[in-house]
Amino acid sequence: MRTVFIGLVLAGVSMTALAKGENYNALVAKAKAEVSKDFKDPESANFRNLGVYKSKTGKGRVSVCGEVNAKNAFGAYVGYRPFVVSGELAALAEPDGEGLYKTLAPSLCHELVRSIK
Template identity: 40%
Template sequence: MRISAIAVVCTVLGGCVITSESAEPYVAGYTADELRELTQTEKSILAKEFSKSLKDPDSAKFEWTKVPKNWSGKSILDYCATLNAKNSYGGYVGLQPFVGRITIAGGKISGGSITGLASNAGERQIVTEMCAKKGLDPSPRV
């Protein structure tokens, strides 16, 4: 019996494969080569704008995801990532997925807003599903 259980576990784990980031784009319609990291300036702009809706805006710590390299002709981009911020009691709540919008003006990121933020397990699933429907993944790839 013990050998059968070990064989089943080995078979299941044998099917697991670690893929590289370039093998699986996580923004619908874009390949990994068409995506880029946010610049420090863009992160600063978005952190300021995204934090406005939080109870303690100064406590926000973001885990950023990539954006398309080329967004010509677009004025708004859907965006999903994760953040950790303090709650009403002053404690960090842990990484929570969020869905938001990035505003583009003159070909540059000019602002943004959070349109949905998870605060419990049920909401995490809902926000992750909202992101998936837009072809986005809130989890940064390393």
Template identity: 35%
Template sequence: MKGSTGFFVRLALVATLAGVSSYSSAQVYKCKDAAGNTTFGQVPCGGVIDDADSQSKRSDVQESLVSSTAPNAPRVTYPAPEGSESKAVNALSAKLKDPGSLQVRNLVAKGISPDPSKWAICGEYNAKNGFGGYVGFQRFAVIDDKAYSSGDDIQNIMVVALCGE
């Protein structure tokens, strides 16, 4: 009887240690708020986790694009870093018939990594078409200096995968 009690104590100890090690794998960020107070959270400083409902609406293709980089990782919205607008303008201009007419608004950065070099720049753009008229604001995503527009069905998959609904 005494031998079996020792077995259960060891089993409980192993189970506890396994639970602690899996719990400790979650990342915690230490930040300072506007008042200078130290805060701790699961989101990198300055970021906001996107609405879980919009993430659940992804198609299978979009989910495979996102999950291939980081399964179950929440997409986080950050203020657009300095230089984001010029990066977006340069990438979008290459796709336009009249690059001088480009208008950009509502820029934010989105990502699943706290590393700004891995964030997508998301926003809306408007530009003139071949007939000289503005087409209306459309959503876009820029990542790795490549622009994706919601006006094209195939590219819209990338916009939604990178920027959300």
């Protein structure tokens, strides 16, 4: 429960690209770096279904949501998994479907602002 609370607090200080008119491509580049920084092979990360989303809370805050696939320690790709990045918080869906992603994604990946290729 403590993890969920911390995640929600961090989500409250999420990206404010809409309010500041920040470049969406730069926002997505930062999100990609945040998601892949702890991977065994960060350069192997492939992304798809990327988008910038408004949260349910509004207030001009946005998050980057999408899916990522990367190599594991054996050099094999593990399959695409959904993720959300909001500010400095990056949550990757757990294989069992539980975790912080499951809690945050419905609120943070609410309304598509821009799809990213």
